[in-house]
Amino acid sequence: MTGALVFAGVLLLVNGLLAILQGISAIAQDDVYARIGDYVFKANLTAWGWILLGLGVLAVGVGAGVLQGAWWARITGIFLASLSMVAHFLFLPYTPVWSVVMVGIDFFVILALALAPDASGTASASGRGNASAAR
Numbered sequence: 001m002t003g004a005l006v007f008a009g010v011l012l013l014v015n016g017l018l019a020i021l022q023g024i025s026a027i028a029q030d031d032v033y034a035r036i037g038d039y040v041f042k043a044n045l046t047a048w049g050w051i052l053l054g055l056g057v058l059a060v061g062v063g064a065g066v067l068q069g070a071w072w073a074r075i076t077g078i079f080l081a082s083l084s085m086v087a088h089f090l091f092l093p094y095t096p097v098w099s100v101v102m103v104g105i106d107f108f109v110i111l112a113l114a115l116a117p118d119a120s121g122t123a124s125a126s127g128r129g130n131a132s133a134a135r
Helices: 003-027 045-068 071-090 096-115 125-134
Strands: none
Touching: 003 045, 003 071, 003 096, 045 071, 071 096
């Protein structure tokens, strides 16, 4: 397993745990989040809490899969980090600084998962092209 995959897996685990805590706090109607007035994407704080809790639970599972080297976890991790990025962008009015930080973390997760070399040991498409050109 490469360092990029370990980095992405750990970031997904941490991102998931923090989203779970953020979701629980929003579901509990805690005073952590400011009440906002008129916003284009109208959803109450409880709905955002359930969305973040669900994304967090999925991120923890996918992060564990990435750390175990599961083949499905890389693609699922990219998709999940993209969903998390959109969700945190929409959650921006509630926690502006934290949402920007989470969007940045999601960007690095996507980058690490997309650029990590294939761990299966099979030749890549460019490697096959070079091998066939050498024949």
